Amino acid sequence: QSVLTQPPSVSGAPGQRVTISCTGSNSNIGAGYDVHWYQQLPGTAPKLLIYGNSLRPSGVPDRFSASKSDTSASLAITGLQAEDEADYYCQCFDTDLFGYVFGTGTKATVL
Amino acid sequence: QVQLQQWGAGLLKPSETLSLTCAVYGGSFSDYSWSWIRQPPGRGLEWIGEVNPRGGTNYILSLKSRVTLSVDTSKKQFSLKLSSVTAADTAVYYCARDSSDRFGGYNWFDPWGQGILVTVSS
Helix, strand or coil: CCCEECCCEEEECCCCCEEEEEECCCCCHHHCCCCEEEEECCCCCCEEEEECCCECCCCCCCCEEEEEECCEEEEEECCCCHHHCEEEEEEEEECCCCEEEEECCEEEEEC | CCEEEEEECCEECCCCCEEEEEEEECCCCCCCCEEEEEECCCCCCEEEEEECCCCCEEECHHHCCCEEEEEECCCCEEEEEECCCCHHHCEEEEEEEECCCCCCCCCCEEEECCCEEEEECC
């Protein structure tokens, strides 16, 4: 079972804004560890989307943004596009497990 | 452009040992630690463990007794062995590069290998 909780699904029409939450605890996000986000298109390996809470790797569109506060983090997609339909995962380090943990995953659907 | 290519047996019987290798092309091997991550069919991601270029390791507690990670810096390869597999170990296994060679919570994972589906069935 994951220690980072995400909503199972989010959806929106093209052009709309959607947000995905990642809720942790004082042993991971609340302990000050950075949160990172990945996008997994169907049938492919995950791809780094956001690192260091809010930084975008080169090549990631600026319609993807993220933030972190207290024991949670969130990913926002503004100007939703059909190609954004994918699974999204947050990731952090947990001091109780002394290992990296991923969120439960969120499927984003473009209506 | 760093690329990771992985290989290994895709079908195992219960109690056998899973063995996968990942090769690194186009980038430094000695400046990073290297991780294995798995994803059961239709489910989320689970980090298995990481190995640094000096052979130091860090494993998830739930698998620690069955996992061995190793590196061969001369070949720019790292490997995963998981003993006494059961059906619960059926998953797509990914190798990935850590963002640094440090342990202790500093890392994200980029890039990832293509993934290998390992099925455990009698």
